Amino acid sequence: MSASGYGGQPVIILKEGTERNRGTDARNANIMAARIVAEAVKTSLGPKGMDKMLVDSFGDVTITNDGATMLKEMDVQHPAAKMMVEVSKTQDDEVGDGTTSVVVLTGELLGKAVELMAKKIHPTVVIDGYRDAQEQVLKYFEEIAIKVEPTDKATLKKVCVTSMASKLISGYSDHLSDVAVDATLQVAEEKDGKYEVDLDMIKLEKKPGGSLTDTNLIQGLVIDKEVVHSDMPKLVKDAKIGLLNASMEIEKTEFDSKIHIESPTEMQAYLDQEEQMLRDMVKKVKDAGISVLFCQKGIDDMVQHFMAREGIMAARRLKKSDMEALAKATGAKIVTSVDDLSEADAGYAAKVEEKKIGDDKLTFVEGCKNPKAVSVLIRGGTERIVDEAERSLHDALSVARDVVQEPKIVAGGGAPEIEVARRLRRYAEGLAGRERLAVSAFAEAMEVIPTTLAENAGMDPIDAISEMQSNHEKGELWSGLNSLEGKVSDMSKLDVYEPMQVKAQAVKSATEASTMLLKIDDIIAASKMKPPAGGPEGMGGMPGGMPGGMPPM
Ligand SMILES: Nc1ncnc2c1ncn2[C@@H]1O[C@H](COP(=O)(O)OP(=O)(O)OP(=O)(O)O)[C@@H](O)[C@H]1O
Ligand SMILES: [Mg+2]
Numbered sequence: 001m002s003a004s005g006y007g008g009q010p011v012i013i014l015k016e017g018t019e020r021n022r023g024t025d026a027r028n029a030n031i032m033a034a035r036i037v038a039e040a041v042k043t044s045l046g047p048k049g050m051d052k053m054l055v056d057s058f059g060d061v062t063i064t065n066d067g068a069t070m071l072k073e074m075d076v077q078h079p080a081a082k083m084m085v086e087v088s089k090t091q092d093d094e095v096g097d098g099t100t101s102v103v104v105l106t107g108e109l110l111g112k113a114v115e116l117m118a119k120k121i122h123p124t125v126v127i128d129g130y131r132d133a134q135e136q137v138l139k140y141f142e143e144i145a146i147k148v149e150p151t152d153k154a155t156l157k158k159v160c161v162t163s164m165a166s167k168l169i170s171g172y173s174d175h176l177s178d179v180a181v182d183a184t185l186q187v188a189e190e191k192d193g194k195y196e197v198d199l200d201m202i203k204l205e206k207k208p209g210g211s212l213t214d215t216n217l218i219q220g221l222v223i224d225k226e227v228v229h230s231d232m233p234k235l236v237k238d239a240k241i242g243l244l245n246a247s248m249e250i251e252k253t254e255f256d257s258k259i260h261i262e263s264p265t266e267m268q269a270y271l272d273q274e275e276q277m278l279r280d281m282v283k284k285v286k287d288a289g290i291s292v293l294f295c296q297k298g299i300d301d302m303v304q305h306f307m308a309r310e311g312i313m314a315a316r317r318l319k320k321s322d323m324e325a326l327a328k329a330t331g332a333k334i335v336t337s338v339d340d341l342s343e344a345d346a347g348y349a350a351k352v353e354e355k356k357i358g359d360d361k362l363t364f365v366e367g368c369k370n371p372k373a374v375s376v377l378i379r380g381g382t383e384r385i386v387d388e389a390e391r392s393l394h395d396a397l398s399v400a401r402d403v404v405q406e407p408k409i410v411a412g413g414g415a416p417e418i419e420v421a422r423r424l425r426r427y428a429e430g431l432a433g434r435e436r437l438a439v440s441a442f443a444e445a446m447e448v449i450p451t452t453l454a455e456n457a458g459m460d461p462i463d464a465i466s467e468m469q470s471n472h473e474k475g476e477l478w479s480g481l482n483s484l485e486g487k488v489s490d491m492s493k494l495d496v497y498e499p500m501q502v503k504a505q506a507v508k509s510a511t512e513a514s515t516m517l518l519k520i521d522d523i524i525a526a527s528k529m530k531p532p533a534g535g536p537e538g539m540g541g542m543p544g545g546m547p548g549g550m551p552p553m
Contacts, residue, residue: 015527027117030080033080034080035111036081040074041071042100042107045100045449046456047166048456048458052064052065054070054074065167066100071088079525096398096502097398097499102509105507107448109130109511111445112445116438125434127515133443138508140423141507148403151185151195153181159402159497160181164176168385179216183217183374183376184397184401187374195405199401201374202375203222204375204376204390205224205362207362209357210357210358214379224360225317226315226362227314230308232308239292241291241326241352242294243330243332244295244296244335246336246338289346295315329373332345348368348369349369403499405501411478411480411496413483414468414481417449418468424440451465456483480496
């Protein structure tokens, strides 16, 4: 990169091969990439939205409607497109739902910004206007939100059903919502009149087979491992649980070694000694009073046999995450040597049982010392259904948590967006010139949610929006787009409710992302590790077709 600087001598400040893209070009390229991402997910918004089938480089197929999942799997390349992926991930991390909406909203805010900039309004004016508008919108959400009881099951269920309305498994949302609400309430902890929910306490375990209605809440943990030996008990009550992260085998030497045995007696002595070592291991387990042992590594056949004789139940090769969950739930400490097993470090569960689920055997650890440890065992026809059910349950659990923690809800179907847009327009009227335009543009952008819902439901968006707007003028706060019946309805009467937090977070993240992209007027990209042979080189040239043209998504 060069600039004709001192005495006609170019001053080189960047490495050869660096791409630079400045001013309007840079901004437009970014905005375009971001909007393409938004367009791609738009059709999946709402209950009538489409699903996407994504095939990764290994040929694995994912069918989903979840915004964050779609974007994660899409593997986008452009930096601005990557930012959109991050926006939806942030939404997912913060509130767990609304990951499609946030991307659609960001795309629309950028689209409106382009129109403003075409009218020679400077990006900083747009940015200031957007930030101002965002603050107003958050205030409006607070004003219109309905305060609810944080532990009211009926309310929580409505919110869960709404979050699943747009998913492949929506037909089963009634049952799955019950499961989600029960699980959430069980792990909710009250602190000074407020509730906190740690969703990590809820373990999701999937097993294809059966039907989605067989999905249920387990008071404890489900471990996807069978009892290691057929003679071991399949049910242990009042279990003392040991967690071992070491193998119960005779360690093989790391280097090649040979043992010289010259007589049958020596041979016997050798075998006896080996057996004794294995017996000692089992004795240590028994002496520690352990009746159920979960081992992260392997267990020798002989050890299994001796343990079975002692009536000890054991499972081996557990996942690290399962071991950690067991430690949390049963109060056991994970020890790294058989010698360290002790009564003091053992955990407790009222019942440990191996059950046959479909073709597989799973181990259920129920009635744990920590009653807040629960699992949801997800069942369903095929692996893909079970996967999507897991993602949908994640959304349902998240929205239930959102409401338990911050008990404010709004009706859905685009009603809140229409209302805040209406209020924002009125606010904009009191502003001067250019900023007014930016704030009004923000208001229009908010309406992309009901507009998209209408489009996806096969309705005329212009008619639908104007009908909703006039209803809102008349004070019908929750007039929104009833996707399922293809008309404008009072969404509160349809029990379509969402956490206010989901809406607020979407507006916050979308404003942040769009203003961030608007602020960029210079893209400096280091050259790729391996430039294509014979491609344009260095100084002043712009290899790779970045400027003006659309960079790859
Ligand atoms: N029965 C319904 N009628 C109309 N709109 C609905 C209904 N149920 C849900 N919606 C609306 O659908 C939108 C949510 O759609 P969807 O769940 O597909 O996307 P998202 O929540 O933004 O993203 P994701 O769920 O993928 O994280 C919300 O605006 C919600 O109000
Ligand atoms: Mg959703």
